[in-house]
Amino acid sequence: MTTSFPHHVETAGQAAGRTAGSAAISCVDLHYAFGATKAVDGLDLRVEQGEVFGLLGPNGAGKTTTIRAITTLLPVPPGVVEVFGHDAARQKMAVRRLLGYVPQQLSADAGLTGRENVALFARVFDVPRRERAARVAQALDAVGLTDAAQRSAGTYSGGMVRRLELAQALVSAPRLLILDEPTIGMDPIARDSVWERISDIRAGTGMTVLVTTHSMEEADQRCDRLALMHRGRVRALGTPEELKAELIAHRRESGDADPRPPSLEDVFRHFAGSGLGDPGPDERRGEFSDVRRTRHTASRVG
Numbered sequence: 001m002t003t004s005f006p007h008h009v010e011t012a013g014q015a016a017g018r019t020a021g022s023a024a025i026s027c028v029d030l031h032y033a034f035g036a037t038k039a040v041d042g043l044d045l046r047v048e049q050g051e052v053f054g055l056l057g058p059n060g061a062g063k064t065t066t067i068r069a070i071t072t073l074l075p076v077p078p079g080v081v082e083v084f085g086h087d088a089a090r091q092k093m094a095v096r097r098l099l100g101y102v103p104q105q106l107s108a109d110a111g112l113t114g115r116e117n118v119a120l121f122a123r124v125f126d127v128p129r130r131e132r133a134a135r136v137a138q139a140l141d142a143v144g145l146t147d148a149a150q151r152s153a154g155t156y157s158g159g160m161v162r163r164l165e166l167a168q169a170l171v172s173a174p175r176l177l178i179l180d181e182p183t184i185g186m187d188p189i190a191r192d193s194v195w196e197r198i199s200d201i202r203a204g205t206g207m208t209v210l211v212t213t214h215s216m217e218e219a220d221q222r223c224d225r226l227a228l229m230h231r232g233r234v235r236a237l238g239t240p241e242e243l244k245a246e247l248i249a250h251r252r253e254s255g256d257a258d259p260r261p262p263s264l265e266d267v268f269r270h271f272a273g274s275g276l277g278d279p280g281p282d283e284r285r286g287e288f289s290d291v292r293r294t295r296h297t298a299s300r301v302g
């Protein structure tokens, strides 16, 4: 991959508000409830600059709610969530300018071409008009969609749709990329292709990545550190190897003589009381309509 992806350039105002050496993401005692449901219940989280950080947990653990708080889409009190030192309550626009977000819901429009979809995001994210065409072309190139850019997104395979959504998130050259289940509905080849694109871009820009996934293999292979969420809190935190070592130590202390080296699945079964596993029917390359079925559907996709 030869694409040189642009680095995020801070304005003077952004730089002034940023704490030197700040974490990419800091959440301190984050709470969020939907009525009586405590979706996030005292979450502490620190994601360092430049790492690929995996947020794992069973359905309903609070991962998406946490992401929505970080992306300023849910209201949080001042002083609780910071992104590169910017307060998500007081400096919403500064936070939004720093991040690219690929939500679970489809964000590509089937009726537009690939290029039009990315151009739309360039406008929404305020990429300067004179840079737009070049940045859209770079983003499409970075995800390997240049040749398909003139085709309608409705003709794309599931893997191509996800790469298109990645291009949409990348067109603003984010310092923090947030991916909510980026490879759901993809076969292993399409999955690897998405991660290779992300890895290429990170190598050029140092971009931080926060990802949620139900795939243990993805978490093990792609993430520098992981947090396991359960019932709105972080229950375990560390590199995949540290988490496995923690389970071995726990087995030793509790007299459990299981001689098998633990897998991440074992770690999560231990901390969350149940396994995570991949959602079943997604191990195939889907068409646009399949992706739509396997993910929550954005209302603007017909």
Ligand SMILES: Nc1ncnc2c1ncn2[C@@H]1O[C@H](COP(=O)(O)OP(=O)(O)OP(=O)(O)O)[C@@H](O)[C@H]1O
Residues within 6 Å of the ligand: 034, 037, 038, 039, 040, 057, 058, 059, 060, 061, 062, 063, 064, 065, 066
């Ligand atoms: N808009 C909402 N209204 C009411 N309850 C909600 C809403 N969004 C989330 N919840 C509830 O909050 C809790 C946490 O949900 P959340 O979507 O954050 O979990 P998650 O870990 O992302 O789950 P999944 O792996 O299924 O995506 C769940 O009990 C969920 O039902």
